[in-house]
Every structure is written in structure tokens, then in C-alpha cells.
Amino acid sequence: MVRLATRIGGLTLANPVMPASGTFGPELAEVMDLNRLGALVTKSVTPEARLGNALPRLAETENGLLNSIGIPGKGLAHFTAKAMPEWRRFRVPLVVSLSAPSVAEFARAAAVLAATPGVAAIEANISCPNLEEDGRAFAMLPDSAAAAVAAIRAASALPLWVKLSPNTADIAAVARACEAAGAEALVVANTILGLAIDIETARPKLGASMGGFSGPAFKPIALRLVWQCAQAVGIPIIGVGGISTAEDAVEFMMAGASAVQVGTASFVQPTAMLDVLDGLAAFCARRGITDVAQLVGMALPARERLAAE
Amino acid sequence: MDTAPSGFAIAQHACPVLESAPVGQRYHRLVVAAPGLAVRTRPGQFCHLLCRDAGGNGPYLRRPMSIWRIGTDGTLGFLLHVKGRGTAALARLRPGDALDVVGPLGVGFSLPPGARRVLVLARGVGLATLAPLNALPVAVHAVLSARAPEDLMAAEFGASSFEAVFDSDGSSAPAAVEALLRRRFERERPDAVFTCGSNRLFLLLQRLAAEYGIPGQVALEQQMGCGLGMCFCCVRDIRDDAGQVTHQRVCREGPVFDLQRAMSW
Numbered sequence: 001m002v003r004l005a006t007r008i009g010g011l012t013l014a015n016p017v018m019p020a021s022g023t024f025g026p027e028l029a030e031v032m033d034l035n036r037l038g039a040l041v042t043k044s045v046t047p048e049a050r051l052g053n054a055l056p057r058l059a060e061t062e063n064g065l066l067n068s069i070g071i072p073g074k075g076l077a078h079f080t081a082k083a084m085p086e087w088r089r090f091r092v093p094l095v096v097s098l099s100a101p102s103v104a105e106f107a108r109a110a111a112v113l114a115a116t117p118g119v120a121a122i123e124a125n126i127s128c129p130n131l132e133e134d135g136r137a138f139a140m141l142p143d144s145a146a147a148a149v150a151a152i153r154a155a156s157a158l159p160l161w162v163k164l165s166p167n168t169a170d171i172a173a174v175a176r177a178c179e180a181a182g183a184e185a186l187v188v189a190n191t192i193l194g195l196a197i198d199i200e201t202a203r204p205k206l207g208a209s210m211g212g213f214s215g216p217a218f219k220p221i222a223l224r225l226v227w228q229c230a231q232a233v234g235i236p237i238i239g240v241g242g243i244s245t246a247e248d249a250v251e252f253m254m255a256g257a258s259a260v261q262v263g264t265a266s267f268v269q270p271t272a273m274l275d276v277l278d279g280l281a282a283f284c285a286r287r288g289i290t291d292v293a294q295l296v297g298m299a300l301p302a303r304e305r306l307a308a309e
Numbered sequence: 310m311d312t313a314p315s316g317f318a319i320a321q322h323a324c325p326v327l328e329s330a331p332v333g334q335r336y337h338r339l340v341v342a343a344p345g346l347a348v349r350t351r352p353g354q355f356c357h358l359l360c361r362d363a364g365g366n367g368p369y370l371r372r373p374m375s376i377w378r379i380g381t382d383g384t385l386g387f388l389l390h391v392k393g394r395g396t397a398a399l400a401r402l403r404p405g406d407a408l409d410v411v412g413p414l415g416v417g418f419s420l421p422p423g424a425r426r427v428l429v430l431a432r433g434v435g436l437a438t439l440a441p442l443n444a445l446p447v448a449v450h451a452v453l454s455a456r457a458p459e460d461l462m463a464a465e466f467g468a469s470s471f472e473a474v475f476d477s478d479g480s481s482a483p484a485a486v487e488a489l490l491r492r493r494f495e496r497e498r499p500d501a502v503f504t505c506g507s508n509r510l511f512l513l514l515q516r517l518a519a520e521y522g523i524p525g526q527v528a529l530e531q532q533m534g535c536g537l538g539m540c541f542c543c544v545r546d547i548r549d550d551a552g553q554v555t556h557q558r559v560c561r562e563g564p565v566f567d568l569q570r571a572m573s574w
Contacts, residue, residue, distance in 0.1 A: 057544075267370060
């Protein structure tokens, strides 16, 4: 038997496999047993209701896709009153992804989540535009990222995961700033900005023009970001970006991720997360690895990181 | 809810292809063995197909496909308009190849209580979505609209009672179809109406059904990501109970919507 239990800061997960925010909902319980996962991660909740972006919201590429969904949702009050009872049916820790347009709104919403039974952790989606900074994403710069993280930290005692964006010049600096501001773990990384054009109409394929690129073609970039962050911080990293198979998950863990999220792959193979989980255990068994945590950072040049855990 | 042997309502199935053949110039029929799936599939539901030929070539994402035939012998049929990479890959499948199917998905058609006679109005391959209504215990009269007689696929629709209208002779013009429907509603008023395949015909049927007080439903199409309700890619404008316009997921709240609540697309 391979030990799969995974510690992410103060939270212990039964295994290191969970969904990526935005690609998952309770609907998947009609296809598979969600209680087999390490954690559940909601779509981003926003303080106010949002309609989302203009259609089309999806543009397929070779081995990946661009999306500009635009975080549609009914807002935080609806989430705590109506969505949470449904989430509480599951036994697995629930991580609520939180997005907000300002530091103060992040803090207010985090305080509400802290007072909501059944929320195991907050995943701060700081890739959303900061209305106080001309719409630049919080995650673009260390200072704005840290400001959001510090505000959430002060407003809530819940474990705080911070999801970083690839759309930054220096992800290691952003990672360090988030760690210093109180992040308990980093989720690396969100989608990378991309574009697709319909050459018949000479218009962008997405209604919102630009969109976030994800899927297998994005994997090498996400893996590199995990590798860089793992060498910059001491807190756990949750790897995400293009993971479809157990082999992909092993790569992310060897690059320094303690756990992984599976997103776009679930659109193609609805039970992809279970395939990743079963394959991960099989890989460890085949290699004589008794604890999945032994994989974490195996490929990093600085092995000190392993000793620190 | 009905569940597969796995215990889950929706499952991924590797279905052996039994038939794969072109229909006319632009369409293709695929029949697969899907015993566990066919018994749980209701008219109007759809499947999410992995569009890969035997060599594995095809687009990355699945494609939603309405179910054309629900066989009592455990088969499912799909009638495709071959127009892109996904449908081209499906058309390359041969008997014995496997088709990867996730389903059954979405909310299908429902008949008003006591309905005995229904009218369906289909454009092009939209008739594939409506064809399973023929298996329900009601008399179906169909009005089928196509570009030209060679595109009609009346046999594929399978209704014993139908009228055809064509672009090629002008009989599919909205005014002509309106006159045809009015005659029908006045002589043999249907208990419900159903449509799929054309925004123009949808608007016409919506207006006439409201005027005559006949309930109805429309099956909508939309680009999809997950097909399960998770990604919110496939929303359309639909009026809610209070008449407010809301975004609803074609994959989850649909693909069949109330005729009067759906909106032009």
C-alpha cells in the first residue's frame, strides 16, 4: 500500500488529487464518486452576482482550449445559502475559490466564508482584474498580490491557498510576496492569456477577445512555473495546468508540487481525476515508493526542499 | 434517477460501431451498440462524443450530438451533418471501431398530460433530434424543411405523416410555412408542438403556438465544453418563471426548453 495522505499546511487530505476551480461542480457526482478525491474546489465565488462574458466563451486549439467564461455566478450570499448545503453532502474537504474586484471586497468575502460551516479552506483567485489598479490582475505584481493575501489573512483564520497567474514577469517574486503575506499554500498556475482568430470573419474567436489557455499544450509552462515557485518558497505548492494523466501528476510532484489539480482533462475524460489518482498510486507501487510525499521535489536541483518538509 | 450498472446516472461508454454510412451528400449515420445506455436514454437527450477516428485523429474536445435513434435492441443512432473536423472524424469510423460516448445528458422532451397528437417542425438535420418523438405514444405529424428534395431525409425521420417544404421551390419561405401551420392548427389542432434546427422556424412556431394557445418545446444547440454543466460555456438566454431573461445551460437545463421561454439566437 502506498500512503497517499497529503498535508497542505494545516489541512490533511486523503490524497493529493483534486479538481481545478472553474472546471468542476457538484454535477460530476453523477459520473463518479467525489468522495474519492483529496479535496473539492468550487468555481470562483464573487461578492456580487455576475452574468459572465459574451459568447462564444470557448475556443478549441490543438490539445488545449481558450476560455473566457467570465466567472458567472449568483454571488456570495447565494453561495452560502444555496450552494453550500449541496456541497456539505460530500465528506471531502471543500476549498472555496474566491475572487473579488478589490482588496476590501476580498477581505469582506473572506470573513463571510470564515463564518460559513463546511468551508475547509479559501483558494484566493487573484488572477481577476483589480479595479483599483486599472484592471490589472492582483497576481501580476508582488505588491498587489500581497495586499490581497494580507487582507484575506487578516479577515479569516481559514487555511489560505493562493492561486498564482502565469501572466507575470517574475512568478518567484509574486510567490515570495504571497508567502510573506500569509499564504499557507500556492496553487500554480491559472490559465495563461491567449488569443484565437477566426480568419473568415477576421474577428477573435472568443466573445471577450482574449482568454485563458489551458489543457495538455499548456503543461510545460505550468510545470516550469511550479519548478520556479518550489525553489522560491517553503510553503506547499499545488500544481495545476494541463494535467491529464498520472504521469503528468508525477512530473508536477517531482517539480515540487505536494498535490495536483485536474481541470480541462475532465471535459474530455469525466473520470480523469480518478485515473490520475489510481495511476499515481500504481506508479509509486511500481517504483517502491511507500509515501506519495516522497515524490515531492524529487527533480529539483536543490534537494534541501525535501528535507524541509 | 435511473443509473447505469456503475451506479452513476451518467457514464462513459466504449460503444462498438455497427453501421456507418453516408446519407445523401452532406449527412452521415452512425449506429452503435450501447445496451446499458440506450435503455436509460429519453427522447431529446444528447450524448457527448469523442470525435476520433480509428487512428485517434480528431479534435481535442468532445462534441455534443443529439440522439437520432434509441433502439429497443440496445442500439443508439446518430445522424450527423458532416461539416467540421469532429463530424469528419466520426464519419471515418467503420463497423467494429469503438465510439467513446458520455451520456445520457440533458433534459429531453416532455408531453403535456393526455397529449394524443403532436406536430413537429424541423429544419435540416434538426429532424434527428426530433425523430425519437415518433417512439412516444402519440400521433406525430411532421413539417420538414430542407434545402432541396435530395436533402430531405424523410425516411430517416421516420414519421408516417409528414409534409415537406423546400428552399429550392420557395415552399420553405416563412409566409408559406405560416400558412401551412395555420391550416394545420385549425383543421387538426395538435396538443403540443416541437421544433429544432432553425431560428426562423422557432420564432414562427413560438408566435403561432402562443396565438393558438398550444404548448411546445424547442431543442437548442450550443457549443459545449464539458457537457455536464460545470463550465458554463453553453448558456443561452431563457426567460425564468418571472419572465426575467436568465442564462441557462443548454447541456444541463436543456437542451429542450419551453417554446415560449426560449429566445431568438
